[in-house]
Amino acid sequence: GAVVSQHxxxxxxxxxxxxxxxxxxxxxxxxxxxxYRQFPKxxxxxxATSNEGSKATYEQGVEKDKFLINHxxxxxxxLTVTSAHPEDSSFYICSAHGQMNTEAFxxxxxxxxxx
Amino acid sequence: xxxxxxxxxxxxxxEGALVLxxxxxxxxxxxxxxxxxxxxxxxxxxxxxxxxGATLVKGINGFEAEFKKxxxxxxxxxxxxxxxxxxxxxxxxxFSGGYQKxxxxxxxxxxxxx
Numbered sequence: 001g002a003v004v005s006q007h008x009x010x011x012x013x014x015x016x017x018x019x020x021x022x023x024x025x026x027x028x029x030x031x032x033x034x035x036y037r038q039f040p041k042x043x044x045x046x047x048a049t050s051n052e053g054s055k056a057t058y059e060q061g062v063e064k065d066k067f068l069i070n071h072x073x074x075x076x077x078x079l080t081v082t083s084a085h086p087e088d089s090s091f092y093i094c095s096a097h098g099q100m101n102t103e104a105f106x107x108x109x110x111x112x113x114x115x
Numbered sequence: 116x117x118x119x120x121x122x123x124x125x126x127x128x129x130e131g132a133l134v135l136x137x138x139x140x141x142x143x144x145x146x147x148x149x150x151x152x153x154x155x156x157x158x159x160x161x162x163x164x165x166x167x168g169a170t171l172v173k174g175i176n177g178f179e180a181e182f183k184k185x186x187x188x189x190x191x192x193x194x195x196x197x198x199x200x201x202x203x204x205x206x207x208x209x210f211s212g213g214y215q216k217x218x219x220x221x222x223x224x225x226x227x228x229x
Contacts, residue, residue, distance in 0.1 A: 009156075043221045091156075103149060111156060
């Protein structure tokens with residue numbers, strides 16, 4: 001299957017700082033990427049949908065000014081958690097779709113810990 | 116609107132026993148259905164999917180699932196559990212009109228007892 005690389009896999013940051021997470025499709029062009037957040041022992045909650053070259057579409061309740069998403073190319077989307085707080089600590093996962101795919105390919109996830 | 120219900124947040128089976136993870140869905144249009152597996156601190160890996168055609172779908176690692184429209188179910192099975200099957204399993208539903216956006220169930224954690 002297609003490969004999606006997410007980086008970093010783990011990050012610890014201080015409260016008030018910003019953290020950038022990258023999601024790359026390595027062997028296909030991802031027209032759409034999705035960002036999810038997963039709390040411990042819970043399912044994946046969609047945060048936003050990112051289409052290359054356009055603004056991301058955020059799900060209800062997700063602060064777009066706090067979670068900045070950029071999808072500048074067909075192989076890269078980034079999620080920046082701005083002014084991070086301990087409650088932002090979570091597991092963030094991206095997924096990517098190509099035009100011909102019927103399923104999403106997931107990155108390995110990023111464990112964010114805000115101290 | 117679409118939704119997914121996974122019955123049982125935790126399932127324990129003995130090694131070599133049948134694995135059955137239940138998933139029921141709700142969708143106003145013909146669904147695409149997926150099962151994903153997640154190992155600790157990792158992303159999701161697709162086990163199998165149903166889009167159209169044969170309702171019995173075979174996936175990786177010996178898993179299979181059957182789409183039953185009348186029961187709105189897509190249960191995941193494996194005849195004989197292996198220790199390496201211990202993980203969290205997510206059922207998800209999408210649809211052909213917007214297959215990229217899927218709704219996930221709450222997950223079932225499978226424990227395999229030696």
